[in-house]
Amino acid sequence: MSGMDDSSPASPEVMLTFYRRLYPFKSIFNWLNHEHTPTRLFTHREFAFTLQGDVYLRYNSFATADELKKLVCQLNPTRFEIGPIYTTRPKDKKTVRAGAFNAVQRELVFDIDMTDYDPIRTCCSGADICNRCWAFISAAVHVIDQGIREQFGYEHLLWVYSGRRGIHLWISDKEAMELTDDQRKAIVGWMTVIHGGKESSKKLSIRLNSRSLPPSLKSALDHLAAIFSDLILADQNCFGSEEGYETLLQQVPDSRIVGDLRKKWQKDPTRSSEDKWMDLKEEIKKMDKGTPQRVALTLALEDIIFNYTYPRLDAEVSKHRNHLLKAPFCVHPKTGRVCVPVDPERIDEFKPDRVPTVGQLLRELDTVGKAEGEVEEHHSDWEKTSLKPYVDMLDKHALRLMDEVRRSKREMVDTSW
Structure with missing residues (x-):
């Protein structure tokens, strides 16, 4: 024994x-x-x-x-x-x-x-x-x-x-x-937001109307956003590979930004997930505040955080x-x-x-x-x-x-x- x-x-x-x-x-x-x-x-x-x-x-x-x-x-x-x-x-x-x-x-x-x-x-x-x-x-x-x-x-x-x-x-x-x-x-x-397995990368339908989150998800977002950088970007480096960043780009509702970021990342394959996430946020900041396009992209960032961190x-x-x-x-x-x-x-x-x-x-x-x-x-x-x-x-x-x-x-x- x-x-x-x-x-x-x-x-x-x-x-x-x-x-x-x-x-x-x-x-x-x-x-x-x-x-x-x-x-x-x-x-x-x-x-x-x-x-x-x-x-x-x-x-x-x-x-x-x-x-x-x-x-x-x-x-x-x-x-x-x-x-x-x-x-x-x-x-x-x-x-x-x-x-x-x-x-x-x-x-x-x-x-x-x-x-x-x-x-x-x-x-x-x-x-x-x-x-x-x-x-x-x-x-x-x-x-x-x-x-x-x-x-x-x-x-x-x-x-x-x-x-x-x-x-x-x-x-x-x-x-x-x-x-x-x-x-x-x-x-x-x-309580279910993300489905496990192959369905996990599908676009989320989590908003009560075109913009607002249910109160339950607003509360969850505070914690998930706080851990996203350490867990997804730094530790797991989820966007480090081509497959990883392509999955990310599929969730960005702007074809111009997607194209520009893809070209940039293809030229520098060693670029980290943290840098790529910052690249995406910088592209959004270039847009005028309050425009429907910027609002949609800002909400997309929240959806991406849910997609990668919410319980399955x-x-x-x-x-x-x-x-x-x-x-x-x-x-x-x-x-x-x-x-x-x-x-x-x-x-x-x-x-x-x-x-x-x-x-x-x-x-x-x-x-x-x-x-x-x-x-x-x-x-x-x-x-x-x-x-x-x-x-x-x-x-x-x-x-x-x-x-x-x-x-x-x-x-x-x-x-x-």
């Missing part, structure tokens, strides 16, 4: 030890259940398991956290996913009449994957990720977290690193849990209550990294390569055990490892949910008199 390479996939033996000694089942229960004693939010919740050999088991449900731990340790899955709350317990699905088994509640979830930034990032591609391109995810967290709180009033947001190249958001407010599929589709549609959401994950999403604290099978919660207020400090791996955590346990002379395994051994601050983060989040449930119950009692 102690000889495991941090970057290697976790073996079945390592995973079993992880589930037995480190996985925070009680914390997961408190977060999903919103109370200390089991409610339908947990007992009627679907869990799905991916076993060795890609065997997939759906519609599992449990009465307690101990029941969940017992089956997880028995099955020893490579990962497991969390689904919605159904009208009846998922494990009883086959015993109810057709049409009586329906998803009725679910956290509102969002998924942001780095591969959707492949058309613009220059440091990595595909499944690869580094601290440089993680800045795209940081920007997405800033914008989505602020937007969700300000526009919809939700408060209970849990951000979770996916273990490799993305991040998940779970929103547990009561109103969010009860959203219909149509309402979820409307929210994700409202996987809309399908958010639209349906019956969608399953990987549970926090699972181990990514390719990297060995644990899917840990992330503080949105400190997202700029987060480094994916510093997230603990399962191999690292088990070595930490070995070291502590030798120092203390321990042989017996404990349920909360995570407290002795670098996993502790992440579990503490989930516990604090769950405590806020529980406090809200208690307040709600007190208010119901008070109004009943």
Whole structure:
């Protein structure tokens, strides 16, 4: 066990030890259940398991956290996913009449994957990720977290690193849990500006009329404009290559300027993205203020900033209550990294390569055990490892949910008199 390479996939033996000694089942229960004693939010919740050999088991449900731990340790899955709350317990699905088994509640979830930034990032591609391109995810967290709180009033947001190249958001407010599929589709549609993949370079249609932005995007623009220079121009150098600057020119609504800039940049292939962006801005400054052409070009600059920095959401994950999403604290099978919660207020400090791996955590346990002379395994051994601050983060989040449930119950009692 102690000889495991941090970057290697976790073996079945390592995973079993992880589930037995480190996985925070009680914390997961408190977060999903919103109370200390089991409610339908947990007992009627679907869990799905991916076993060795890609065997997939759906519609599992449990009465307690101990029941969940017992089956997880028995099955020893490579990962497991969390689904919605159904009208009846998922494990009883086959015993109810057709049409009586329906998803009725679910956290509102969002998924942001780095591969959707492949058309613009220059440091990595595909499944690869580094601290440089993680800045795209940081920007997405800033914008989505602020937007969700300000526009919809939700408060209970849990951000979770996916273990490799993305991040998940779970929103547990009561109103969010009860959203219909149509309402979820409307929210994700409202929050979506850039579509991932090949569609990402298409001209945006984000303005309420010919000029003004919706209030939500005005707020996002302040942050995105501030990071555009460092992220897109200096670090990623997105316009450095011919392909890069041609993509930029496609978004400039003035054929004369496009032609002049193309000639200038073709003569000097080494010209940086920062210089090219300045060239474009200088061309716009030459025009008389207030003219329709200058206004259109100024707005085009804003649209370009959105195109390169605004979050790319996987809309399908958010639209349906019956969608399953990987549970926090699972181990990514390719990297060995644990899917840990992330503080949105400190997202700029987060480094994916510093997230603990399962191999690292088990070595930490070995070291502590030798120092203390321990042989017996404990349920909360995570407290002795670098996993502790992440579990503490989930516990604090769950405590806020529980406090809200208690307040709600007190208010119901008070109004009943």
